[in-house]
Amino acid sequence: MKLYYCPGACSLAGHIALHEAGMPFESESVDLKTKQTATGTDFNSVTVKGYVPALQLDDGQLVTENIAVLDYLASLYPQFAFDGPLARTRLLEQLAYISTEIHKSFKPFWHDSHEDQKATASAYITRRLQYLADTIKGDFLRGDQPGVTDFYLFVTLLWAKRFGVSVPAPLDAVYERLTARPAVQATLKAEGLA
Numbered sequence: 001m002k003l004y005y006c007p008g009a010c011s012l013a014g015h016i017a018l019h020e021a022g023m024p025f026e027s028e029s030v031d032l033k034t035k036q037t038a039t040g041t042d043f044n045s046v047t048v049k050g051y052v053p054a055l056q057l058d059d060g061q062l063v064t065e066n067i068a069v070l071d072y073l074a075s076l077y078p079q080f081a082f083d084g085p086l087a088r089t090r091l092l093e094q095l096a097y098i099s100t101e102i103h104k105s106f107k108p109f110w111h112d113s114h115e116d117q118k119a120t121a122s123a124y125i126t127r128r129l130q131y132l133a134d135t136i137k138g139d140f141l142r143g144d145q146p147g148v149t150d151f152y153l154f155v156t157l158l159w160a161k162r163f164g165v166s167v168p169a170p171l172d173a174v175y176e177r178l179t180a181r182p183a184v185q186a187t188l189k190a191e192g193l194a
């Protein structure tokens with residue numbers, strides 16, 4: 001299994017899951033501006049979508065879209081999934097929320113946007129983070145152990161800190177707990193972010 005990632009991008013979530021799982025995997029960074037991978041491959045030849053994450057399976061199939069990549073990793077490593085009769089539904093529900101309501105709302109910060117657009121986005125993100133803070137089930141989103149939704153949340157909290165977006169206190173605590181984990185530190189180091 002090989003993860004194509006860009007340092008600090010949303011692919012960091014899957015990268016953390018792979019480190020947390022402790023099983024062998026490969027990874028290769030991608031320059032999103034030039035679309036070249038670290039070994040000089042044209043990333044557009046890996047995926048015409050041209051964006052990360054992209055997870056190449058051992059049989060050659062490619063999984064793209066963070067929700068699908070993280071759902072796949074949760075199916076492979078059930079310790080990162082949800083429990084209970086609606087487990088898969090709850091996992092997808094939370095992944096979709098983080099992707100569509102939080103991740104995508106950072107768009108104005110990545111582009112040359114007006115300050116008022118950034119302020120609007122910032123307030124929106126904080127409101128959406130607040131919902132997660134209000135429904136948290138323990139030390140992490142689902143309970144006492146982190147799962148793929150926490151790893152995805154972590155990426156958005158990293159961005160929130162970078163762009164000065166206010167983070168509710170319970171999620172700040174999740175961020176600190178995740179940052180303290182050796183696998184998260186190893187991932188940040190591997191991406192040149194530690």
Ligand SMILES: N[C@@H](CCC(=O)N[C@@H](CS)C(=O)NCC(=O)O)C(=O)O
Nearest residue numbers: 009010032050051052053065066067
């Ligand atoms: N729809 C994709 C979007 C992923 C995405 O936004 N990737 C960003 C990094 S966080 C990217 O690679 N951007 C470069 C580009 O679109 O050219 C998903 O949810 O996985």
